[in-house]
Each structure stands twice: as structure tokens, then as C-alpha cells.
Amino acid sequence: MAASFEYDYLIAGGGAAGLSLAYYISQEPRLADKRVLILEPETKNRNDRTWSFWTDAPTPFDSIVAHEWGQLAFRSPGYEQVFNLTRHRYKMIRGLDFYNFVGQALADTPQIVRMQGTVETLNNTPTGITAETSAGTFTARYAFDSRPPQFQKRPDKYRYLLQHFVGWEVETSRDVFNPQTVEFMDFRGEQQREARFMYVLPFSERRALVEYTLFSAEILPKVEYEAAMRKYLGELGITDFRIEAEEVGAIPMTDHPLPPAEGRHIINLGTRAGRAKPSTGYAFKRIHAHSAHLVRALAATGHPPTNLTGDQWQFSFFDTLLLDIMQRQGEHTRNVFTELFTRNTPERLFDFLDERTSSWENLQVLNSVTPGPFLQSIAHVLRGRPGRRTTE
Numbered sequence: 001m002a003a004s005f006e007y008d009y010l011i012a013g014g015g016a017a018g019l020s021l022a023y024y025i026s027q028e029p030r031l032a033d034k035r036v037l038i039l040e041p042e043t044k045n046r047n048d049r050t051w052s053f054w055t056d057a058p059t060p061f062d063s064i065v066a067h068e069w070g071q072l073a074f075r076s077p078g079y080e081q082v083f084n085l086t087r088h089r090y091k092m093i094r095g096l097d098f099y100n101f102v103g104q105a106l107a108d109t110p111q112i113v114r115m116q117g118t119v120e121t122l123n124n125t126p127t128g129i130t131a132e133t134s135a136g137t138f139t140a141r142y143a144f145d146s147r148p149p150q151f152q153k154r155p156d157k158y159r160y161l162l163q164h165f166v167g168w169e170v171e172t173s174r175d176v177f178n179p180q181t182v183e184f185m186d187f188r189g190e191q192q193r194e195a196r197f198m199y200v201l202p203f204s205e206r207r208a209l210v211e212y213t214l215f216s217a218e219i220l221p222k223v224e225y226e227a228a229m230r231k232y233l234g235e236l237g238i239t240d241f242r243i244e245a246e247e248v249g250a251i252p253m254t255d256h257p258l259p260p261a262e263g264r265h266i267i268n269l270g271t272r273a274g275r276a277k278p279s280t281g282y283a284f285k286r287i288h289a290h291s292a293h294l295v296r297a298l299a300a301t302g303h304p305p306t307n308l309t310g311d312q313w314q315f316s317f318f319d320t321l322l323l324d325i326m327q328r329q330g331e332h333t334r335n336v337f338t339e340l341f342t343r344n345t346p347e348r349l350f351d352f353l354d355e356r357t358s359s360w361e362n363l364q365v366l367n368s369v370t371p372g373p374f375l376q377s378i379a380h381v382l383r384g385r386p387g388r389r390t391t392e
């Protein structure tokens with residue numbers, strides 16, 4: 001006799017990944033009879049983040065895109081270029097708009113239940129899962145777990161960095177920004193043996209999200225990000241501005257294994273499943289691609305796909321090499337990105353970072369960077385120990 005469960009799918013966490021999966025399920029007619037429970041402790045009624053991404057195809061969330069750009073600037077000492085994006089657009093979605101958009105879609109889908117609560121433990125049983133939660137015990141056929149990952153660090157084996165930033169949405173008293181051009185990476189400031197850049201999303205001539213961003217191991221005291229933003233704005237001739245909103249974040253950049261599943265019936269999602277790209281921290285588009293991939297298989301076969309993420313080893317290998325360079329020689333990161341932007345179009349770089357380039361194109365990308373640091377990192381990967389900073 002088939003086991004009976006209270007739910008077909010239990011989703012732990014209703015942030016980007018949990019809501020994305022629920023949204024894709026709600027849009028799939030072949031899953032219309034599936035009972036879904038989402039457990040999330042927060043109310044998700046704050047704009048707690050903004051998501052930006054590049055894309056060359058329509059997305060299900062285009063109606064809530066707050067702004068998009070057709071030009072992208074890359075700057076470092078000795079090389080500055082504003083690129084016209086031919087195939088891609090760079091887009092931004094506010095977190096709160098996403099939560100509300102999915103909330104509305106789910107409100108029309110009675111089979112999907114949202115409950116406020118915390119998932120404490122998830123356990124595989126021979127045919128499904130049981131979940132101990134603050135709202136009671138539940139059973140389901142499958143669990144999809146997007147709780148933040150927790151793991152014991154192994155610095156002797158893996159690399160641990162963060163993409164960390166503080167951003168201000170500022171309003172200035174005179175025109176200063178170019179709303180056509182996203183300032184993707186501005187590496188002209190001091191690197192202090194790390195990778196440090198400004199990232200600016202201009203919404204109008206007088207309004208922009210300005211973020212001081214680092215790829216490094218340690219979070220800075222907040223005043224340091226603030227001082228860097230004031231300095232940057234000062235260099236644009238702006239001392240008179242209002243801070244309308246603030247964004248603070250730290251995204252893991254690591255090659256520590258983040259498994260796509262725990263046993264047969266618990267599938268990981270989002271950051272927990274390694275959907276934040278280790279070498280860049282970008283996750284939003286990967287999260288939605290993952291949801292679409294899972295839902296396609298659930299609809300077609302009733303089960304998650306055998307290959308849960310579709311990740312390809314050669315791209316993970318590149319991620320690890322770049323992390324290794326960032327960890328032992330952080331200030332070299334800007335040279336790597338400068339070489340990449342000097343010798344490739346943003347279109348090719350975007351495709352490469354989206355892990356959809358051919359082996360030939362990958363070779364072309366790798367051929368555009370100075371080989372020395374990468375060869376050193378290859379040696380570190382082969383001997384199974386991350387590189388360390390040696391020189392003072």
C-alpha cells in the first residue's frame with residue numbers, strides 16, 4: 001500500500017529559493033494536485049535585499065523588474081570601458097516586489113499552504129520525510145530545504161570567502177548618475193590586498209544604489225564601507241545627498257561541498273545547495289534555473305531529477321581557481337577581471353559565468369588571463385590544499 005503523507009512537498013524557508021520553487025510548482029498544471037507546505041519564520045514584508053542579474057531571455061518576473069540597463073561600465077586603473085550590451089540586459093528586482101508577486105500567485109493556488117514557523121529537523125524515512133517544526137510535526141513525500149547552510153569549515157581543504165557589501169540608495173541634489181549605465185565593477189580604489197570595488201545601479205540622474213563590495217574572508221567594520229562610499233561620491237563631486245535606503249549583505253563564496261540533497265527525499269535549494277556561484281556570489285538566476293529544472297522532472301516523472309543541479313565540473317574548477325587566487329593574493333583579482341573585460345565581450349563573459357559556454361569558448365576565456373596565478377592555483381587544487389598568502 002502506498003504511504004500517505006500530509007503533504008506532497010514541504011518547503012523549508014520561504015526566501016528566494018523556497019518561493020521560487022513554490023512559484024514554479026504553482027505554474028505547472030501537471031502538479032496542480034500536489035499539496036505543498038511552505039514553512040518560513042519571517043513575514044517577508046520588508047525590502048531586505050535587491051537582486052540584480054543579467055539575462056538574454058524573458059523571465060517570469062519581468063513585470064516586477066524595477067530598472068534595467070543596456071550599458072555596463074568596467075573600470076580599473078589604466079582600463080575603463082563602457083560596453084553596449086547587445087544580447088543581454090542587466091536587471092534589478094526589489095526583494096519586497098518579488099515576495100509580493102509570488103505571494104499573489106500562491107494566493108490563487110489553494111493547494112499551496114504558507115505557514116509561519118521554523119523547521120527544526122528534517123529526516124528521511126523509507127518513503128518520505130518527517131519534519132519537526134515550531135508549528136508541529138509534518139510528513140511529506142519530499143522536502144525542499146532552503147534553510148541557511150551550516151557546516152564545519154575545513155580551511156585545510158576548502159576556500160572560504162564572502163562577497164560582502166554595504167549599499168546606500170542615495171538621492172542627490174543635482175544630476176550626476178547616468179541611468180543607462182550600470183557601474184558593474186569599479187576597481188579604481190585601494191585594494192588593501194583584497195578585491196574591493198564600487199558597484200552602482202543608477203535609477204535616474206539623481207538616484208542610485210551605491211555599494212562598496214569586497215570579495216574577501218572578513219567583514220569590515222561598517223564605518224569602513226561608509227567611508228569608502230562617501231569618498232566615491234565625493235570624487236563624483238557629491239557631498240550633499242540623502243540616504244533613502246540601506247542594503248547590507250554577505251554571500252558565501254566557497255568551494256566547500258554544499259550537497260544538492262540529504263538522502264533520498266530531502267532536496268536542498270538556494271545557498272544551501274551551492275546556488276550562489278562561488279566565484280561571484282550571484283545566485284538569483286541560478287536559483288530560478290534550479291527550480292525550473294526540479295519542477296520539470298517532478299512534473300514529468302513524479303520524482304526529482306537524477307542530476308539535481310546540472311552543474312558541470314569545468315566551471316566549478318574555474319570557480320575554485322579564482323577563489324584560490326582571491327584567498328592568497330586578493331589584490332590580483334582586479335587584474336584577472338581587467339584582463340577578462342579587456343579581451344572578451346561582456347556577452348561572452350556572461351555566458352561563461354552562466355556556465356553555458358562551449359569547451360572552445362572556455363579555452364578562449366582562460367587564454368585571456370595571465371596564466372601564472374592560475375597555474376599556481378591548479379597546483380594547489382592538485383595537491384588538495386588551498387593556497388595561502390605568503391608574502392607580507
Ligand SMILES: Cc1cc2nc3c(=O)[nH]c(=O)nc-3n(C[C@H](O)[C@H](O)[C@H](O)COP(=O)(O)OP(=O)(O)OC[C@H]3O[C@@H](n4cnc5c(N)ncnc54)[C@H](O)[C@@H]3O)c2cc1C
Pocket residue numbers: 012013014015016017018039040041042048049050051052053117118119120146147148247248249250251269270271272276281282283284285287
Ligand atoms: C543583501 C543581499 C543582496 C543580494 N543581491 C544579489 C544580487 O543582486 N544578485 C544575485 O544573484 N544574488 C544576490 N544575493 C545572493 C542570493 O541571491 C540571495 O542570498 C538569495 O536570497 C538566496 O536565496 P536563499 O533562498 O538561499 O536564501 P534566503 O533568500 O535568505 O531564504 C532563506 C529563508 O529561510 C528562512 N529560514 C531560516 N531558518 C529557517 C528555519 N529554521 N526554518 C524555516 N525557514 C528558515 C529565512 O527566514 C529565509 O527567508 C544577495 C544576497 C543578499 C544577502
